[in-house]
Amino acid sequence: MKSILIKEIHAFFSSLIGFLAIGIFVGITGFMIWFFPTYSVLNYGYSSLEMFFSLAPILLLIIIPAITMRLLSEEKQSGTIEWIFTKPLTDWDIILGKYFASIALIIISLIPTLIYYFSIYQLGLPKGNIDNGGVMGSYIGLIMLSGVFCAIGLFASSATTNQIVAFIMAAVLSAFCFGGFDLVSNFASFDGMPEYIIKNIGISYHYDSISRGVLDTRDIIYFGSIIFVFLYFTFYNLEKRKY
């Protein structure tokens, strides 16, 4: 697993994808929350990173499918999949190696955004007047959410040999899992209990819950199981060659 992980991280940075992902993520969030007046923290008047944490998932919806789309589809396309399956590695070595490589890239691109936190920390009145628990929770939520998006992206990549199909599939599926259930739950006929249940299936409900700074085991289990389900689908897709 380690060899795959290292190789994939290496591949991200030797093919510019890594730098693009980090650059776009940091660049766009930077401009949005510090520069453009609409979302600017400086105009907002409160020492809060809320803007960043509501914007980041939307950006990740595009960035993560872009970094995961080639992970397996390219191997299937070029035939290296046959090579890799005849090496002393299990299917899970391959899946988890690639999965953790993409998570690592996202975590690397989150690191520069800590500057936003320190800036607001300094700007608060009095200094340091920021909801530390909320920020920490939100970062954890963001990593969890990236975990789900990466699992979905890897699954989409395992389902096709075409990277563009993988990208679109991953983006649509992630977007639906993120916000789709919320939208569906708003139908009048779902009022009451069904609305609550449907909302609960969606990612944004749990993301918001963690963002409040409360680490609820239910949320952790939720993210963990969604990740597992999609990784298992990926495993199934890889095993399918045998039947």
Place this chain on the structure above:
Amino acid sequence: MSILVKNLTKIYGEQKAIDSISFEVKKGEIVGFLGPNGAGKSTTMKILTCYLPQTEGLAKVCDFDTRAQEQEVKKRIGYLPESNPLYKEMYVKEYLHYVAKVYQLANPMQRVADMIGITGLTQEQNKKIHQLSKGYKQRVGIAQAIIHNPDVLILDEPTSGLDPNQLVEIRKLIKDIGNEKTVLLSTHIMQEVEAMCERVIIINKGSIVADDKTSQLKSNVSNQTIICIEFAEKIQIEDLNSVKGVKKVEKEGNEYKVYSQDKTIDIRQELFNKAVSSQWTIVSMKQETRDLEAVFKELTQKTK
């Protein structure tokens, strides 16, 4: 036993790719695996390398079952797939280093350097793989197959698309490796088998049609001798046909190909006598040795 295949069957959907084949390869043998396109060569190799599971039967490599002890088998096999898939964006050295890491070799740097030396990639080691010519890519493919010092090498058409010089070099390389290791290689090129393999397995439509020593195979299959003869004069085919022991005569350019009825009969004498009595001048006469190509054709076409 390095490779043991017993009643191996693979069915893709409705199509039977291989049908209950059995063979064994002893340690240190170089075996050529021959057959027309779609005969089941690659399928057999994919089963041996644990890429695909068989539908029925048993496949063992170094006494490890390809289904039950996958990882053990994979560690002991060096495999060059048919299309030689490589990570084109990687540098040669980087790629080999990655392979060494995948196999968890103790001293990856040293092994990579050794492989680059053995396969003659010194000049190209700092290039990206997609920049290499086909012959050099093939060398990288072979380097990755032998980097972990495997007991068994499985090479699926290792020399396809190489120029004559590269062909000779790669063949020599494989032969050198074959001194210590068991090699199973598939090919379409008959000269290659003659040059490299001690033993040939010919497979057609999923069944083994021949499994013998290369030299044996050549003499066994043909049941007739062929004499190529050329005369200074123009002669009639019918005249040659009337010679005792002649089965049929074909005209090829200025030459006549005379087939004997039986391989025990030497018709050269009869032909000579006939020529003398008819006052023909023999310009050339030679006995054609049946090469593997003819054997291959005979074996794979008669079962149609």
